Amino acid sequence: MSSKPPKSLFTYAVFYLIFLYAPVMLLPLFAFNDSAIIALPLSGFTLHWFGLLWETKALHEALYNSLLIAVITAVGSTTLGIFAARAAARYEFPGKRGIVGFIMVPLVLPEIIVGVALIVVLIQLGLSLSAWTVIIGHVLICTPFSIAILQSAFNNMDRSLEEASMDLGENKLGTFFRVILPLVTPGIISSLLISFTISLDEFIIAFFLTGTDVTLPVYIWGQLRFPARLPAIMALGFLMVSLSFFLLLTAEYFRRRANRLTGGHSQSNDGIFQ
Amino acid sequence: MRHETPSEENPVKPWRKLRFFPSMQPGGWSGLALISPPFAYSLLMLAAPLLLVFLLSMWTQNYLELDRTFTITNYKEAASEKLYQVLMARSVVISVIVTIVTVLLAYPIAYYIAFFGGKRKAIWLLLITIPFWTSYLIRVFLWKVILGYNGVVNGSLLGMGFIEEPLTFILYNANAVVITLAHAWAPFAILPIFVSISRIDKSLLEAARDLGDGPLRRFLRVTLPLSMPGVVAASLIVFIPTVGDYVTPRLLGGTDGLMIANMIQIQFGKANNAPLGSALAVSAMVIVASISIVFVLLNRRFLKVKG
Numbered sequence A: 001m002s003s004k005p006p007k008s009l010f011t012y013a014v015f016y017l018i019f020l021y022a023p024v025m026l027l028p029l030f031a032f033n034d035s036a037i038i039a040l041p042l043s044g045f046t047l048h049w050f051g052l053l054w055e056t057k058a059l060h061e062a063l064y065n066s067l068l069i070a071v072i073t074a075v076g077s078t079t080l081g082i083f084a085a086r087a088a089a090r091y092e093f094p095g096k097r098g099i100v101g102f103i104m105v106p107l108v109l110p111e112i113i114v115g116v117a118l119i120v121v122l123i124q125l126g127l128s129l130s131a132w133t134v135i136i137g138h139v140l141i142c143t144p145f146s147i148a149i150l151q152s153a154f155n156n157m158d159r160s161l162e163e164a165s166m167d168l169g170e171n172k173l174g175t176f177f178r179v180i181l182p183l184v185t186p187g188i189i190s191s192l193l194i195s196f197t198i199s200l201d202e203f204i205i206a207f208f209l210t211g212t213d214v215t216l217p218v219y220i221w222g223q224l225r226f227p228a229r230l231p232a233i234m235a236l237g238f239l240m241v242s243l244s245f246f247l248l249l250t251a252e253y254f255r256r257r258a259n260r261l262t263g264g265h266s267q268s269n270d271g272i273f274q
Numbered sequence B: 001m002r003h004e005t006p007s008e009e010n011p012v013k014p015w016r017k018l019r020f021f022p023s024m025q026p027g028g029w030s031g032l033a034l035i036s037p038p039f040a041y042s043l044l045m046l047a048a049p050l051l052l053v054f055l056l057s058m059w060t061q062n063y064l065e066l067d068r069t070f071t072i073t074n075y076k077e078a079a080s081e082k083l084y085q086v087l088m089a090r091s092v093v094i095s096v097i098v099t100i101v102t103v104l105l106a107y108p109i110a111y112y113i114a115f116f117g118g119k120r121k122a123i124w125l126l127l128i129t130i131p132f133w134t135s136y137l138i139r140v141f142l143w144k145v146i147l148g149y150n151g152v153v154n155g156s157l158l159g160m161g162f163i164e165e166p167l168t169f170i171l172y173n174a175n176a177v178v179i180t181l182a183h184a185w186a187p188f189a190i191l192p193i194f195v196s197i198s199r200i201d202k203s204l205l206e207a208a209r210d211l212g213d214g215p216l217r218r219f220l221r222v223t224l225p226l227s228m229p230g231v232v233a234a235s236l237i238v239f240i241p242t243v244g245d246y247v248t249p250r251l252l253g254g255t256d257g258l259m260i261a262n263m264i265q266i267q268f269g270k271a272n273n274a275p276l277g278s279a280l281a282v283s284a285m286v287i288v289a290s291i292s293i294v295f296v297l298l299n300r301r302f303l304k305v306k307g
Helices: A007-031 A048-055 A057-090 A096-107 A111-125 A131-156 A159-167 A172-201 A204-209 A216-223 A227-261 B014-020 B027-056 B073-080 B082-116 B118-133 B136-147 B152-159 B174-184 B186-198 B202-210 B215-243 B247-252 B260-268 B274-298
Strands: B060-062 B065-067
Touching (some): A007 A227, A007 B082, A007 B118, A007 B136, A007 B174, A048 A227, A057 A096, A057 A131, A057 A172, A057 A216, A096 A131, A111 A131, A111 A204, A111 B027, A111 B274, A131 A172, A131 A227, A159 A172, A204 A216, A204 B260, A216 A227, A216 B136, A227 B118, B027 B274, B073 B082, B073 B274, B082 B118, B082 B174, B082 B186, B082 B260, B082 B274, B118 B186, B136 B152, B136 B174, B174 B186, B174 B247, B186 B215, B202 B215, B247 B260
Antiparallel strands (some): B060 B065
């Protein structure tokens, strides 16, 4: 193929990026805008809305709940992901495609269905809603992402390193903890970060399954109805964008390091969607 | 003595490996043992609950009591009530439009990155995913700011003198929902298409050129058919979850843009009729699954091609 892209295609790519970034670009504008109304034209610069966030207690509680849920979800789904990814990358067993496919189903299931299904069970069992019920749902939807990330880490691993360890007298468990795990650690960190981010942002399941422990997105949802609260929400959004931007870059850094460590080829397309 | 050599047509099955190499680890059992915790979790937290939803959809709610006699009343109500018909049809139509718009917009980008990305492919892909790691709720809300009466679009168009009055057809209706969802699902469409275009053997394109195909024919006869697996995957990844979207129709759809997920939530919440809500959920799942299966079958001749 010729290496010169047609000019029209490049122009299209630039416009598409503008379309993708349009909403996010507005966040800093309104987060620092000295007006109670979210509309153009902008007035002066202010840090007032960030100060307001600092004083809102309900927000802090929601943030605490969300962080707790996200941390437990990340650990849970990554643990399940390690089991599934290792099994899928290393072993052949009957029914493999079906089992792995079934575990990946939440990837294409509308989240409202997951929410509905879990709430039906909880009602029938007479259990009360809490942070734990949200965690159950979040682990379910995050595990497929963990598997996808970890599977590429396990796949890229050089099998001979494992064999060398066995030859040198380590048993299977020793090999797993002293050779395999260190090699896929970057993949594990990347999986932890991705599932943490997904859980932190997930709304519908949390909306269905949260009891009195409101999560951050559920709190935001409640605030969106009150125009007076919106500027503070913009400030909050700006902080969250900055945080997830940082987390994403960190995850990407570790994913690449994983590829280098395991001796795999660093392809640009072996991300979470392959 | 028969020799069995692994080949394309006759791969060595795990149990055969055991018989021929008795000293080998029984990898099949190790694999099954390893995958059982996540599998058990999915069975317990997904399959069982879905089964219960199905059961519940055939029970009836009498105020506070749940009547556990089997009946298909809920499905009859879901199918005959005008409101549910409208919401279900609208959800499917909006999702189909969103899917077409998203995939059509995504294809050129995926094509551009795959063929002309060069060494910057990874950076392009990262650039595309970054905006989507921001709060979904806030992103959807920001579209309200962009499309609103005093919004960014109207403000700029008024300012530049293109329009006299603010446009009103872009907020609180199905258009707003389509624009916002096409934005929300963009990376999920771009990435699978990108992967399948990247896998195309470039020598096929050269062959087509040598045999006299122009750029357009080459695209239509080589690139497009070979990238169809990515297009099909992208379409399903966008279509299936979109039917169940709750936030966007609620924030931007107005009354004409509400979708089935909003009604399911109402049944589980305010209306306190979980069985009817379950019936609506099951119906939605069945409709989505049927459309997806038909779509895959229609495209099956493209899916067999190995790039």
